[in-house]
Amino acid sequence: MSQSQPDESAFDLEQITSTTFVKEVICHETIDSTNNFALELCRSNQVSGSLLILTEEQTAGRGRGENVWWSTEGSLAFSLVIDADEFRLPQELWPQASLTTGLAVCLALEQLLGEGHVALKWPNDVHLQGRKIGGILVEVGPRPSGKLVLGIGLNVNNSLAEAASELQARATSLFDFTGRDFMRTDVLTAILAQLEQQLSRLALRDPLLANDWQSRCALRGKTVEIDSGKKRVQGTCQGIDVDGALVVVTDEGPQRIFGGTVTHID
Ligand code: BTN
Numbered sequence: 651m652s653q654s655q656p657d658e659s660a661f662d663l664e665q666i667t668s669t670t671f672v673k674e675v676i677c678h679e680t681i682d683s684t685n686n687f688a689l690e691l692c693r694s695n696q697v698s699g700s701l702l703i704l705t706e707e708q709t710a711g712r713g714r715g716e717n718v719w720w721s722t723e724g725s726l727a728f729s730l731v732i733d734a735d736e737f738r739l740p741q742e743l744w745p746q747a748s749l750t751t752g753l754a755v756c757l758a759l760e761q762l763l764g765e766g767h768v769a770l771k772w773p774n775d776v777h778l779q780g781r782k783i784g785g786i787l788v789e790v791g792p793r794p795s796g797k798l799v800l801g802i803g804l805n806v807n808n809s810l811a812e813a814a815s816e817l818q819a820r821a822t823s824l825f826d827f828t829g830r831d832f833m834r835t836d837v838l839t840a841i842l843a844q845l846e847q848q849l850s851r852l853a854l855r856d857p858l859l860a861n862d863w864q865s866r867c868a869l870r871g872k873t874v875e876i877d878s879g880k881k882r883v884q885g886t887c888q889g890i891d892v893d894g895a896l897v898v899v900t901d902e903g904p905q906r907i908f909g910g911t912v913t914h915i916d
Contacts, residue, residue: 692791724807
């Protein structure tokens with residue numbers, strides 16, 4: 651008897667809503683940025699509960715600062731809007747939502763690939779064997795909406811062979827790493843399940859959450875240079891602390907950096 655294969659080209663919305671905490675999904679064929687769309691819905695007060703915005707293609711995917719997010723057919727690009735109150739996330743925990751989201755992506759990838767390949771590159775990248783496979787862009791909805799927009803881009807079935815040569819050297823995809831395609835709905839539901847668990851650990855201020863950031867910190871032990879906006883910090887990275895700060899031992903002693911861009915790694 652022949653078994654019908656699910657269609658990889660389309661997301662299985664029924665699987666998402668029946669197996670995860672997300673009960674509302676908006677799926678676009680093409681859109682500028684799922685984060686832009688999510689923020690717009692928050693602005694016009696059209697979101698109640700958790701809402702997932704998915705797209706097949708983004709024409710203006712955004713990363714941190716001025717960065718653009720390269721995503722082509724076969725990748726995953728989505729934004730999850732959550733209500734911070736529903737997730738019991740008071741405002742003082744919001745700065746840690748990005749690392750927690752990154753951890754959720756790492757854990758979902760570890761379920762697929764096993765442990766040891768995936769790392770968190772502070773503050774918002776997910777790496778697979780030293781190359782970027784995913785990026786996180788967490789944005790706060792207009793006040794007083796109390797909404798957080800967790801934007802996630804992940805290279806799944808797209809190949810970096812199609813990307814600019816400059817990107818090919820720095821990035822990878824699940825396809826490039828394993829040589830096979832993945833059901834994107836399965837990858838997505840694994841991430842959503844992990845997000846529910848890891849955000850709840852954040853809400854409970856689980857002291858072991860920081861251990862999980864730390865053990866996956868791609869910069870630990872490396873010589874780094876960080877541009878934190880106001881200053882440049884150079885030194886040896888000790889990892890990520892309980893508040894999500896990167897700890898860098900400089901000539902003047904250890905410094906805790908709460909935000910910035912890693913400009914150099916040795
Ligand atoms: C980064 O690398 O700096 C973060 C990239 C985040 C990309 C995702 S894709 C889905 C969501 N929509 C966006 O415009 N950006 C995020």
